[in-house]
Amino acid sequence: MTIPTVGQAKDWRPETLLAQADEWRSKRDALTVGDGSATHAVDQARDAWQGRAAEAMLVRHQRAQADAATTSVSLERGSGAAQRAYASVSAARQTVLQAVDDAEKAGFRVSDAGVAAASGAPRASAIAEGTEATVSGAEHTARIQSALANLATADAVGAAEIRAAFSDLPMTVSDGAGGNEKKCCAAFPIDCLNAVTRNNADSVAEDESKKYFPGGGGETRQDACRHCIFPAMLTSWGTETFARCVGEAHERDHQHPDAESNDPDKRRYAVAAEKMDRYNNETGIRVGLRNEDNTAAIIAECVTLTNAAQRAHIDHMPETSTAGRDLIFLLE
Template sequence: MTRPTVAQAQAWRPDALLETADDWDAAAADLQSRLDAAFERVAKSKEFWTGSAGDNARRNAEAIAAAGALVTRCLITAAVAARDGSGQLTSARNDVMAVVNTARAEGFAVGDDGSVTGGAASPLVALSGGSSQAAAEMLTTRIAAALDRLGAADADTAHDIVEALTPAQAPPVPTLPTGAGPVPLADVVAGWSAIGQDRIAAQIAGMAPEQRQRLIDEFPKQVGNTDGVPWPMRIAANRINIAQAIADERRAERPGSRERIAFYQGLLAEVDDPARTGRRIDRKILAFDPDRSSLIELNGDLATAKSVAVLVPGMNTTLQGSGENTKTARRFVSATRGEVATITYLGGPFPRGDNIAEGLIDAADPRYALDMAPRLVAFSEDVDRTVDATGRKIPVTYIGHSYGGSIMGTAEVFGLTADRTLYLAAAGAGVGVDDPSDWHNRNPDVLRFSMTAPGDLIQLVQGSPTSPHGADPDDMPGVIHLDAGHYDDGRLMAGPQAHGDIINVPSDSWRAILAVITGDSATLHKAG
């Protein structure tokens, strides 16, 4: 990284990247539109152009369309990187100019390299022990640091744009006689639905890097959403899936497309590392399928994590509205500087309602839990294998909040694999769960916890004879009940507002949840 000069910083116009991003998005939309029109005409030729020549023309058209779709996705991803870079560069440049302008306003001279001299009459001299040299050195250090941050933002932006425009691509497959060579990848992927995760993982482990990359390139939807596929491959495939979803929304121009596109762009953009390393990092999307309302994201890094938590949210959770769940997950990562990694789990649609009455009616339907629980069970197997592959003992905690408690409890019926489960203001212990014998967690040593704040309206549902969500987990034998305690300002964690605050607001309850995740026995004893 080369440190920019003060003159360069002053002359830079990061907003120009926004104009470039708009141009790339427009080019992507135009290219996609032209390709769609051309491919549609070629496809229709089947009605009047038969024979080998027509078949070859249509095959070539499919290859061209696929290449065009790749270029479209590259432009979309590059536009996201350019917008993100513009924001980072603007912030860093403003920091540089703020310090430079302050120094000059105080009578100091600022060199193009950021060195500061003079300023004998500045009030800053008194703050620096009466030494103008000390004040100048202090300002020089601040400007140099700001210029370094600007240079780092510039280098990161350049790297992200180049990476977006030059995606990893497997080399072309050589033409082989029919029946020669390995099983076609299309046949491999088609067989995944009929085999277990371990066999899928073993298949991929036996592949060459080029074959794995071809899987990502040619079958991103399956790779990005199949348990058993290594997580780095799923993450790479889902970047393709998200970019394609943006292209599809622009093509469809449906109601809400603008909002969905903005959300998808956010999934492709870099974020500040929640582990507080100071780095900007890509988001780690482990599943992305808008048609199934599926979005699973890893926050943090298994390489540094000592504990993992999987958060299953509740009623009214949607893909576009999942940002608050992500913030909740990242707080645990940030609080431990990466010693906790958290996964937000949206494995399908959740009950919804525009008002409380509608929400309660929809939440009384057990089908959401019954539909999602088997998928959560399968994902827990994938989590278990991935965590075990680190070679370290990393406990995994599943937290079911509100309706998510019923989903998690139902998953325990079907064979969830967990080291710990926490029923947090849970609607119930699971569909059909009347006592602990109804749970069939594959870990015989699983520890179960529960916590509900007094006055939480969810108590009207918990254990109700008319509720389909099972017994009240707070009253279940063998479940360790935790006290919600107080907010950090001294108020009791209680009442309707506590339903969401219990996991989001600085409080005894938040620290108790973190203690369950990390196994902090002292805090748990205090909350018990």
């Protein structure tokens, strides 16, 4: 557990937890309505649609219904956990701020680590209140640092409760996912469930890029297409924040094999390869924002952009794609 500094405690905005709680409850309500509508449609179709296709549809619906029920419960639990975390973190943060204010009013300077040091004559307010000599610097320090430790505990407990709320979700992360990528799924459980587990973002990106651009490998058009489809689906079926988390995590988890080579030319190429990935990831995110909840449209746009992709030179790599309408590659 990492103890926050005074500066971090001042900068924390616990109210974002309330906003997250509201969002999760809103998603729970929308999921309940959508699941009810789907169930009603399936029930109406049972008499009119028979056969193996109908049976397969019913099995898939029942599975989706079970997942929806689990997700709904998790969203409700997560919302409650976020609200409790807000209450405890807010109270602990206020205690820190009060302890710091008390020390400063008594004429002490408070460092970022929470150490109260004498700054000369006590403030006029402290003299007027008769508090300038009642508490020593060591006592102020102990109070502030204890409050900071309690804030860290409140934060850790809140985070653990939120993670536990989503522990029952049927999330599937590919075997090739690295530790940082898995942390993104843990941090954004609903986005991970929607984009990765239900819509198979990783396998779709892999399969479709190979289908349209066979025979490629790293830094080819095939690679560019994959780095377009994958973040696009994470954005479309999840959120932009989740897509950026996974994209950054992927670069940390899957470093280019020549990144630490003794050969300077290989290292230079590895740097260019990472820049290529980041460039194409950015385009993919923009594609996802343009095609919400639409895998087919994402694939079509990414394939079109890959066909029009420009070959870049390792010593003249373009800056991040701001328009999000082009891709680059290094090898034919």
